[in-house]
Structure formats: structure tokens, C-alpha cells
Amino acid sequence: MTTEVRYRRVLLKVSGEALMGSQGFGIDVAVADRIAADIAEARSLGVEISIVIGGGNIFRGVAVASKGGDRVTGDHMGMLGTVINALALRTSLIKMGVETIVLSAIAMPEICESFSQRTALAHQAAGRVVIFAGGTGNPFFTTDSAGALRAAEMGATALFKATQVDGIYSADPKRDPDAVRYDRLTHDAVLQKGLAVMDVAAVALARENHIPIVVFSIHEKGEFAKILSGGGRATIVTD
Numbered sequence: 474m475t476t477e478v479r480y481r482r483v484l485l486k487v488s489g490e491a492l493m494g495s496q497g498f499g500i501d502v503a504v505a506d507r508i509a510a511d512i513a514e515a516r517s518l519g520v521e522i523s524i525v526i527g528g529g530n531i532f533r534g535v536a537v538a539s540k541g542g543d544r545v546t547g548d549h550m551g552m553l554g555t556v557i558n559a560l561a562l563r564t565s566l567i568k569m570g571v572e573t574i575v576l577s578a579i580a581m582p583e584i585c586e587s588f589s590q591r592t593a594l595a596h597q598a599a600g601r602v603v604i605f606a607g608g609t610g611n612p613f614f615t616t617d618s619a620g621a622l623r624a625a626e627m628g629a630t631a632l633f634k635a636t637q638v639d640g641i642y643s644a645d646p647k648r649d650p651d652a653v654r655y656d657r658l659t660h661d662a663v664l665q666k667g668l669a670v671m672d673v674a675a676v677a678l679a680r681e682n683h684i685p686i687v688v689f690s691i692h693e694k695g696e697f698a699k700i701l702s703g704g705g706r707a708t709i710v711t712d
């Protein structure tokens with residue numbers, strides 16, 4: 474079915490941290506299944522969706538660096554965590570009947586195919602959901618930057634960040650109860666105000682490629698499809 478939607482081709486950045494549910498670490502399969510159901514619902518609107526998955530539920534390189542360890546090794550560990558998450562989300566999507574392929578920025582041919590833009594576009598054209606694992610494949614980046622990068626490479630008309638909060642605030646709402654939520658912002662304003670919901674490199678790359686960013690809560694069931702259909706609760710960042 475094809476319905477009237479805000480965006481026809483989107484890159485969805487899924488929070489790794491959200492995957493752990495209330496467990497405190499790792500993957501709660503029920504949460505992965507729920508996120509997969511939301512993706513399947515959005516797809517049924519006729520939207521082409523590719524996904525970058527984070528790794529915050531498993532490992533972040535800065536955790537090693539903050540304890541005096543080697544940042545690059547820590548980042549390698551973080552990127553490997555995103556591959557684990559990608560395999561879990563693929564399993565959940567396949568259970569929902571959604572044809573899904575994992576492409577990794579770091580070659581591991583026994584486990585999944587390697588990323589190339591050509592391969593990714595071919596899978597997308599064949600109607601598959603593509604999950605990009607391994608971030609950008611480089612240390613000192615995040616999966617938000619990978620999201621902006623893959624959005625540009627896939628010709629996505631929006632970058633959706635499905636995260637722990639329901640939009641962008643004047644400060645981190647988890648730390649500042651007086652933080653005020655924005656409905657709309659420009660890329661420039663996000664950068665100038667130093668709003669840390671996404672890293673600077675990701676916002677700058679989206680700005681350069683005129684890709685809107687949509688920040689919404691991953692915890693609200695059905696929100697992804699609602700926003701695509703013109704409703705829902707999100708902060709929308711445009712030029």
C-alpha cells in the first residue's frame with residue numbers, strides 16, 4: 474500500500490541503548506521485536522527504510538579511554554557491538570516477515586556482507602531493509618555520524634533518530650528538569666546552541682547535504698509511522 478507520507482526514503486538511526494530495555498546491558502529480545510514491528514508498520518506505508526544501529530547497550534570507546542585505555546581499541550570494541558545489535562534486529566525483522574540484510578563497514582564475511590554503496594542501493598531497490606553495522610568503520614566517530622553518512626549515500630530524504638527522548642531540548646532533559654522542548658530547529662541552531670542530542674559531525678554532514686533530522690522517542694509504539702504520516706511528536710531539524 475502507498476499512502477501520503479512526509480518522506481519516501483529514510484535512514485533510521487536506532488538507539489543501541491534502547492535495545493537493553495530494563496536489563497541494564499545487552500539485548501532484550503522483546504524490545505528488539507517491538508522496534509521491528511514499528512519498522513514493519515512504517516514500511517507498510519510504502520516508505521523505503523535503511524537502518525544504522527548504535528552500540529550504547531554494549532560498549533562505547535570513550536569508556537575505555539576514560540579509564541586510561543586505548544581509545545582506538547575501545548572504538549573497535551564499540552563497532553563490534555553494533556554488529557551484534559544489527560544481527561539481533563535482523564532476526565526480529567525477519568520474524569515480522571521483513572526481508573532484511575546486514576552490511577558491515579568492517580569485513581566479516583562469515584557473518585554478514587560487507588558494505589559498499591552499490592550493494593546497499595541494490596538491496597534497497599530490491600525492496601529489502603538494509604541494516605548498516607560497524608558504524609562508519611573508523612574510530613573517533615559515532616553511529617550518529619554513520620547515520621548521516623549512510624543517509625547521504627542512500628539518497629535518504631530524512632535522517633530519523635529514534636532515541637531515549639521525544640525530541641531536542643534546550644539542555645539534556647535527563648539532567649535538567651527545566652529544559653524546554655523544540656518542535657522545529659535549523660541545523661545551524663542545533664550547532665550554535667550546542668544541543669548535544671547528536672554529535673556535531675553528524676549534524677554538520679546532514680546540514681551540508683540538506684537532509685532533515687527528525688528526533689523522536691523509540692519508546693512510543695507506532696510513533697515512527699505516525700510521524701511519517703504527518704503526526705506524532707518529534708523535533709524536526711531543517712535548513
Ligand SMILES: Nc1ncnc2c1ncn2[C@@H]1O[C@H](COP(=O)(O)OP(=O)(O)OP(=O)(O)O)[C@@H](O)[C@H]1O
Nearest residue numbers: 488489490527528529636637641642644645669670
Ligand atoms: N539538548 C538535548 N536534547 C535532547 N537530548 C539530549 C540533549 N543533550 C543531550 N541529550 C541526550 O542525548 C541522548 C541521545 O544521545 P545518544 O546518541 O548518546 O543516545 P542513543 O540514542 O541512546 O544512542 P546509542 O545508544 O545508539 O549510542 C538522549 O537520551 C539525551 O539524554
Ligand SMILES: O=c1ccn([C@@H]2O[C@H](COP(=O)(O)O)[C@@H](O)[C@H]2O)c(=O)[nH]1
Nearest residue numbers: 527528534548551552608609614615616
Ligand atoms: O563510526 C563509528 C561508530 C561507532 N564507533 C564506536 O562504537 C561505539 C558505539 O556507537 P554509539 O554511536 O556510541 O552507539 C561508539 O561509542 C564508538 O566507540 C566508532 O568508533 N566509529
